[in-house]
Amino acid sequence: MTAQPSSAPTVPLVSQDGPLLTIAVSTPAAGTSLADDALIEGAAALKEVARGEREVGAVLLIGTGANFCAGGNVRAFAAAGHRPTYLRGLAEDFHDFVNALYTADRPVVAAVKGWAAGAGMSIVLHADVAIGGSSTRLRPAYRGIGLSPDGGMTWTLPRVVGPARARQIILTDQVIDAGQALSWGLLSEVVADDEVESAARTAAAQIAAGPRGAAAATRALITASATDSLAEHLAAEAHSISTLSGTPEGIEGVDAFIAKRSPDFAAARRS
Template sequence: MLVTDADGVRTLTLNRPDAYNSLTVELKERLLAALRDAAADDTVRAVVLTGSGRAFCAGQDLKEHVGMLRSGDTAPLRTVAEHYNPIVTAIVDMPKPVIAAVNGSAAGAGAAFAYASDLRVAGASASFAMAFAGVGLGPDSGASWTLQRLVGHGRAVELMLLARKVDSTEALRLGLVGEVVPDDELASRAHTVAATLAAGPTRAYAKVKSTVAAAAGSSLAEALAAEDAAQTELGATADHREAVEAFVEKRRPRFTGR
């Protein structure tokens, strides 16, 4: 796991390139810790999640998985509760924007991590696959919740049942990603997007994330109440005051996240 900081952006790079960044217990624990550290660090104002080498993340490391099953170890049966659920929760609940920079294959839990992110920028060679059914499993890592919100119920079920690969062109058409760029421009483009957000009103971004997530499972009245509470809180922030003053003075606002 590589962790780098620049321009208020923390980049988390899954770093098992020879294994397509497949997820061992160690890597899952390191990723979860890194996400929680980023959430708690006030100097971090946006997060980029990516992979090293030719893949974003191939999902569960099946070699480790089958080895544990053969030995009678019950750890594989606990990994959803102990690792995948907390990782996706940390991404979705991150009080700052999370951008997935998808380089190469994103499969299984790896694809689900990208779906859970706020924005997805893909390299031209990127691909996505809901590979769970192919190994006799159902979806995990929040894919049943996130994928249908991106592409609709029917298409989400299709992608999960057929477990077929979706290339970057189709991913853009379906709405799985917001942007596709040449592979050699992916890292810089994702950082540019993240740095732009890092310079913005990050408390407002956190409220955007939380109110939209809450509204997905609430009534209109509940959504309106949540929006009211958020606006009341944000209206008292220094960033809101700065934005209003900058508008009146015809200058660019200087946001501080307060």
């Protein structure tokens, strides 16, 4: 499917500053709805990371308008000539982006300012670190337009809050404020509203400058913990830590600690 341009953004939808890849999932157009072209451009960039064609240490997801993302463009849904075909195409583009986030195998940080509704909430649930503001609100929003979730919400949300609470949140279309989102683990941190993007960018830059092998292994272990037995998981941890100790980053990290200096993981990767 060919996505419809969401707007002429004031900033690039996809940009890279050193090892940090930034993707704007929404623009001020159409009520800060999900930017369809950003999904396609973002997925393409993430696939370049997965193929080793981009040197990226972390991914930062932002919205360039008042909200992180207020959901899909419902007016475009209504205007479609054949809604099922149109929605299937949008869902496939969205899911290609979500899959690309995982195959890139880099930590994901989300700057969750304002509303994260519908598809926006789905995206937040894929972030390793999600930083919101005091006025941040999350809402499933699908029920209100007679649709079921996409973007993986019915897979991620039960893993974060448990199946019973996930059912309640989605089926009642619950609005979740910043404090509740932090308590339930939907957000990692809450800062002042005007500090959301700067705090998220700082966190993402810090992660991007760190050891990539350790970050990838940590993310994989946390994901596997949902289904592993304790014995299986202990074995996986033992394998991971021992393997990493023999990599250039692992060697540099331990040697720098002993030498009481800051590790230079970038130089270790180049060695």
